[in-house]
Amino acid sequence: MEGIFPFVHTSFIQKATLSTHAISISFGCKIIQKIRLYPLEKRLYSRYTEIKFFVWLAKLFLGTGGYNMDERFLWALNRMPKTEDTFLSLLSLNEVRHARTFHESFPQYGPTPLTRLPKMAEYLGLSDVFVKDESYRFGLNAFKVLGGSYAMAQYIAQETGRDIADLPYNVLTSKKLREEFGTATFFTATDGNHGRGVAWAARELGQNAVVHMPKGTTQTRLENIQKLGAKVDILDLNYDDCVRQAAKEAAATPRGVIVQDTAWDGYEDIPGWIMQGYGTMALEAAEQIKAQSAERPTHVFVQAGVGSLAGAVIGFYANLWSDNPPTFVVVEAKAADCLYEGALAGDGKIRTVGGDMETIMAGLACGEPNTISWDILKNHVKLFVAISDDVAADGMRMLAAPIKGDPPITSGESGAASFAALMALMTDDACEEPRALLGLDRDSRVLVFSTEGDTDPERYREIVWEGQF
Numbered sequence: 001m002e003g004i005f006p007f008v009h010t011s012f013i014q015k016a017t018l019s020t021h022a023i024s025i026s027f028g029c030k031i032i033q034k035i036r037l038y039p040l041e042k043r044l045y046s047r048y049t050e051i052k053f054f055v056w057l058a059k060l061f062l063g064t065g066g067y068n069m070d071e072r073f074l075w076a077l078n079r080m081p082k083t084e085d086t087f088l089s090l091l092s093l094n095e096v097r098h099a100r101t102f103h104e105s106f107p108q109y110g111p112t113p114l115t116r117l118p119k120m121a122e123y124l125g126l127s128d129v130f131v132k133d134e135s136y137r138f139g140l141n142a143f144k145v146l147g148g149s150y151a152m153a154q155y156i157a158q159e160t161g162r163d164i165a166d167l168p169y170n171v172l173t174s175k176k177l178r179e180e181f182g183t184a185t186f187f188t189a190t191d192g193n194h195g196r197g198v199a200w201a202a203r204e205l206g207q208n209a210v211v212h213m214p215k216g217t218t219q220t221r222l223e224n225i226q227k228l229g230a231k232v233d234i235l236d237l238n239y240d241d242c243v244r245q246a247a248k249e250a251a252a253t254p255r256g257v258i259v260q261d262t263a264w265d266g267y268e269d270i271p272g273w274i275m276q277g278y279g280t281m282a283l284e285a286a287e288q289i290k291a292q293s294a295e296r297p298t299h300v301f302v303q304a305g306v307g308s309l310a311g312a313v314i315g316f317y318a319n320l321w322s323d324n325p326p327t328f329v330v331v332e333a334k335a336a337d338c339l340y341e342g343a344l345a346g347d348g349k350i351r352t353v354g355g356d357m358e359t360i361m362a363g364l365a366c367g368e369p370n371t372i373s374w375d376i377l378k379n380h381v382k383l384f385v386a387i388s389d390d391v392a393a394d395g396m397r398m399l400a401a402p403i404k405g406d407p408p409i410t411s412g413e414s415g416a417a418s419f420a421a422l423m424a425l426m427t428d429d430a431c432e433e434p435r436a437l438l439g440l441d442r443d444s445r446v447l448v449f450s451t452e453g454d455t456d457p458e459r460y461r462e463i464v465w466e467g468q469f
């Protein structure tokens with residue numbers, strides 16, 4: 001909240017819930033009346049602040065969103081107009097099965113664990129909590145490789161006039177195919193995990209990779225990519241500008257291809273394949289829940305940077321459980337809350353966030369939504385949430401040291417975001433309203449995604465062992 005409101009709230013009401021907002025509203029009005037008595041030049045607020053306050057008031061009465069007082073948790077109910085949902089078919093059961101068959105052909109493939117936390121569920125006041133643990137994915141500590149590898153294979157299939165079904169790992173890596181396709185250079189921008197996946201897949205498939213990383217990226221993340229043989233650097237740009245740079249270089253390079261995990265107008269094939277690749281994770285989780293004799297989840301929480309992952313997971317489940325879909329919640333980092341901002345605006349149009357977007361949730365530090373995903377999210381998400389770094393850190397610590405009897409999970413800063421949001425919703429008094437809107441209670445079975453392990457081990461230890469944030 002900008003303007004006078006942080007003052008009003010933090011000074012007089014420590015942790016008000018939305019139901020107590022009436023007090024702050026009348027108090028806020030009184031302050032505005034008082035300030036108005038001063039001559040214009042002495043006013044401590046601008047007309048802009050005042051307008052913002054009334055817009056905020058209107059939103060509050062319409063019940064579209066809220067926050068708790070220390071701004072640890074922002075939420076916006078999805079009231080955006082529905083569209084024709086044209087991109088949903090991208091995540092059909094058939095398409096996702098193709099992607100999974102492709103991934104299964106890799107010698108490194110194995111489904112990542114789906115961990116059930118019954119004690120944590122009891123503590124949070126839920127029936128079940130399932131955590132899909134991507135720290136075990138292909139030895140790369142994050143889900144991202146699923147997307148890059150599938151998109152690169154689909155691209156090679158297209159270029160060589162084949163069907164993806166005819167390009168399993170052993171064919172893709174064969175001398176014959178390498179001679180036929182030759183060598184391309186795959187460009188990408190990354191906070192770490194996507195670039196690592198692209199570099200890994202390029203190495204496996206005998207291709208070149210060039211990776212740009214945004215400022216603020218840690219040396220550890222860069223070295224993880226360097227080790228895989230890619231050309232990698234950290235630019236003095238934020239993530240979205242790195243994407244533009246990588247796309248520009250790919251266009252200027254002979255046999256250069258941009259493999260970006262986000263879509264924009266006119267660039268949809270590769271990000272569409274990347275999303276289908278992520279579908280493997282969602283399909284595994286659905287099968288694992290069934291194998292544990294559990295019913296389908298009532299709620300699914302998934303974190304978002306550009307929203308490709310969220311679009312993939314939610315799109316797939318909206319198809320899989322089309323007759324009775326779970327309630328979907330998307331979780332962003334507060335510093336990069338472009339989807340939340342879009343939902344709050346409510347007109348269905350994309351909103352972007354710029355600047356450095358400083359957050360420990362490096363994977364979520366993206367300010368420009370994937371255009372395909374945005375369309376899926378608009379049609380299927382119930383609540384958009386943005387959390388602060390300390391909420392994410394609490395989530396990491398709770399997963400690392402759960403209640404006795406539940407297994408621990410190594411979940412990184414971006415990885416823990418969806419669990420962290422669930423934890424805040426169930427334990428923070430200020431979250432009473434969004435909790436009720438979502439219908440989260442003792443009958444709820446919640447699926448969350450831990451999308452990475454300790455991808456930056458030093459940072460992980462600082463947070464989990466030393467209690468930073």
Ligand SMILES: Cc1ncc(COP(=O)(O)O)c(C=O)c1O
Binds near residue numbers: 362364
């Ligand atoms: C660990 C992790 N989780 C979640 C995400 C978010 O994915 P998306 O950018 O597709 O929303 C990322 C993105 O890089 C990530 O690295």
